[in-house]
Amino acid sequence: MEKMYPPVVNSPKTELTELITDTQTEITVANASVLLPGEGIAVLGNGDVAETITYTSVEENVLKGCVRGFEGVARAWPVGTRIARNFTAADWRAATQNIESLKTKFDSHGNDHISSGSDPIPNATESESGLMSAADKVTLTETKESLLNFDTKDGVNKKNRTELMYNHALNEANVIPADSLKRSVIAINKSLVLRVAIIGDSITENGGLGNTDDLYVSRLIRELKNKLPQVNVIAQNFALGGRWLALFNDGNYKGIATEGVVADGFKRSWSVVGKSWKDHVKDFNADLVILAFGMNDSYGTDASKDSKFASELGMALTTINSWASKPSVSLVSTILPTNNIDISSQRQDIIISVVRSTRAFARNNKLSLADASRLYQILRDGKDDLTRVSKSEKNWANYPNGWSGETSGYTISGTTITPTSGGVIQRERTFYNGSIVFSVRPPVAGDPGVTAVNYRVSDLGKFTVFVAGGSGDAYVRLYRHEEDEGFTQLQESSGLTIPVNNWTDIKIVAEEDNHQVFVAGVKRIDQTTYSNLHDGKISMRTATSSSAVMSDLNINFRDPISGSPFYSEEDLLGKHVPPYDEGSGVNHPSSLGHALTYFSSFVGIVSELSKIKETGMATAVRIASTEFGNPDGSYPAPSGRQLWYKFMPAPAYRKDRGIKLIRRDNGFTYNLSRTAISQATSNLLGNDEFAYFSVGTVDILLLQTEIGTPLNWDVDLFRYQD
Numbered sequence: 001m002e003k004m005y006p007p008v009v010n011s012p013k014t015e016l017t018e019l020i021t022d023t024q025t026e027i028t029v030a031n032a033s034v035l036l037p038g039e040g041i042a043v044l045g046n047g048d049v050a051e052t053i054t055y056t057s058v059e060e061n062v063l064k065g066c067v068r069g070f071e072g073v074a075r076a077w078p079v080g081t082r083i084a085r086n087f088t089a090a091d092w093r094a095a096t097q098n099i100e101s102l103k104t105k106f107d108s109h110g111n112d113h114i115s116s117g118s119d120p121i122p123n124a125t126e127s128e129s130g131l132m133s134a135a136d137k138v139t140l141t142e143t144k145e146s147l148l149n150f151d152t153k154d155g156v157n158k159k160n161r162t163e164l165m166y167n168h169a170l171n172e173a174n175v176i177p178a179d180s181l182k183r184s185v186i187a188i189n190k191s192l193v194l195r196v197a198i199i200g201d202s203i204t205e206n207g208g209l210g211n212t213d214d215l216y217v218s219r220l221i222r223e224l225k226n227k228l229p230q231v232n233v234i235a236q237n238f239a240l241g242g243r244w245l246a247l248f249n250d251g252n253y254k255g256i257a258t259e260g261v262v263a264d265g266f267k268r269s270w271s272v273v274g275k276s277w278k279d280h281v282k283d284f285n286a287d288l289v290i291l292a293f294g295m296n297d298s299y300g301t302d303a304s305k306d307s308k309f310a311s312e313l314g315m316a317l318t319t320i321n322s323w324a325s326k327p328s329v330s331l332v333s334t335i336l337p338t339n340n341i342d343i344s345s346q347r348q349d350i351i352i353s354v355v356r357s358t359r360a361f362a363r364n365n366k367l368s369l370a371d372a373s374r375l376y377q378i379l380r381d382g383k384d385d386l387t388r389v390s391k392s393e394k395n396w397a398n399y400p401n402g403w404s405g406e407t408s409g410y411t412i413s414g415t416t417i418t419p420t421s422g423g424v425i426q427r428e429r430t431f432y433n434g435s436i437v438f439s440v441r442p443p444v445a446g447d448p449g450v451t452a453v454n455y456r457v458s459d460l461g462k463f464t465v466f467v468a469g470g471s472g473d474a475y476v477r478l479y480r481h482e483e484d485e486g487f488t489q490l491q492e493s494s495g496l497t498i499p500v501n502n503w504t505d506i507k508i509v510a511e512e513d514n515h516q517v518f519v520a521g522v523k524r525i526d527q528t529t530y531s532n533l534h535d536g537k538i539s540m541r542t543a544t545s546s547s548a549v550m551s552d553l554n555i556n557f558r559d560p561i562s563g564s565p566f567y568s569e570e571d572l573l574g575k576h577v578p579p580y581d582e583g584s585g586v587n588h589p590s591s592l593g594h595a596l597t598y599f600s601s602f603v604g605i606v607s608e609l610s611k612i613k614e615t616g617m618a619t620a621v622r623i624a625s626t627e628f629g630n631p632d633g634s635y636p637a638p639s640g641r642q643l644w645y646k647f648m649p650a651p652a653y654r655k656d657r658g659i660k661l662i663r664r665d666n667g668f669t670y671n672l673s674r675t676a677i678s679q680a681t682s683n684l685l686g687n688d689e690f691a692y693f694s695v696g697t698v699d700i701l702l703l704q705t706e707i708g709t710p711l712n713w714d715v716d717l718f719r720y721q722d
Helices: 089-103 134-149 158-173 182-191 216-227 245-249 277-283 305-321 348-364 372-381 569-573 591-609
Strands: 013-015 040-046 049-055 057-059 062-064 067-072 082-084 193-200 232-237 288-292 328-332 368-370 383-394 403-405 410-413 416-419 423-431 433-441 451-458 461-468 470-482 486-498 504-511 514-519 522-528 536-542 549-562 621-623 641-647 660-663 669-672 689-695 698-706 715-718
Touching (some): 049 062, 158 372, 158 549, 193 216, 216 591, 288 305, 305 348, 328 591, 348 368, 348 383, 368 591, 372 383, 372 591, 423 451, 451 504, 461 486, 461 514, 470 522, 569 591
Parallel strands (some): 193 232
Antiparallel strands (some): 040 049, 057 062, 403 423, 433 549, 470 486, 621 715, 641 698, 660 669, 689 698
């Protein structure tokens, strides 16, 4: 087995206290306690320039027996270089090889369980740069295939598999669309302030928790402040229990004097009577807006909830992008309610379709997504909706077994099925993503010879592909059918040649919100729609004995990878027993559910916001309280205040932005003065501000306290170097 090093939670960093050469094997750091004790692995540097080392022991703050350039290039590093127990490519390789070793102990399920899955394997890095070599990509693909191959035959390893699925989903959550948080990152870099607005329903407002510190929003804000100590994180929870996204989009849905009927409006501590919900958020001037809807938007039996929710998301995004202060937007997928129909009538399949609509909308609009629903389904159901294995059925195997409907209306010979009286025949097996491939031989041109193939067939609706033969007048059409709306033609490709009494290959591909139809290997239909994002069955229909003959059927089912439940619903939703302050047992998660699904799904978003994208940010300068003194009378003080100063022997830096001062005792942040301060105007310094300016060739740091109040706390100064 390959050597595997344990992790360190949140990968805290320390720094070098002395310059080291590229061959030095003993390295002194400021605080070795944040690294692995004893034998360990660590990463020097950051971004594109990094070096992974290993060491054999730690004595006080000295790493001994260092192997330099374990990954990356060994080089000299200056004082202050960061060093941390980051996740490395070596960790991935060791895990992959060890999983492969374990896999050989179990029976393989063969090629049916080998697939690249529905999503690209996530990036893993030797440092924090997000870059990955071609060799690493191969390694990670092998890791994913190891997961798909992990034995599930007798159930012994199903919980192990679920744990792997959960960790794999977390790794994928670390990868978010490029620049999806660009506006937020710019705000951080420009002013070291991040304003976050969170909008949603009751799960987001109070979570059904007696202790709101356990609410995922509370956890998220604490995590952002922890990961961004130099940033002033200002957050406002604008969520409203019992509401849904259409009310946010409605400019007439406003604050009222007294909270009552939901349809009448809302009353909260932050609300203003007569002001719309969305205008409250607009006027907050957020850098990041988090939209966390779905549970209430899914309620009822309306089959078109998925497409309607996507439409509401589109309206919300258009509104937010119209604001003068344009924030980044992140979406959150809702978890599922209880499966217990005795206490909840919400249909799982409708909510899953709204979740899939959320994912597709985020992907198509290049938005970051906190996919809480994915993590929840893995833990509760032991099923990952996004990591799928391919299974194929060929040539009408065992027909009519496994089929229903008017099977007597067809005869089968070899790989060919011919209608005698025709009718609908349905494969009694679930289908969502995959392909349906067959050859068709129309006996006549036009509609009399049409063949219809339906997929995702359920009581919620279906898709239908019509194929009609002819020379120059043949066509293929894609329809959507929803129970409350009937058939809607989505796309047609006409003027085709599908010869009568000759075979033509047809291929239908369904992948999430995208649908494609190929005729003789040429793509003729390519349609994206947020409709019918639910599981269903496959059926074929011919009207009469003169309809088309079909042959060589090959159905590729893309089934979700599955293990076994890791937690019960009660673990994740709490008990359905009053006072419902630890989850509701119905649709409010417990504190565990908040932590493991909603909060954990933000890992990639937090990671991205925690990176200072622009070069030049200097490590914080620690200034002890004893280093401050009181200036002489040539520095006028504000009324009732006294000034404190510190000379700063520092290189040139940007005084116009990106400078923060944070108290070490309570985390209070002082902003750089909004008014230009000089020695003559020091009395203009605000109570929550500090000044940083030059007097001749000397840089001076200036702040204030009340008269008679000593300055007895240390501070961290953050600044940009030129």
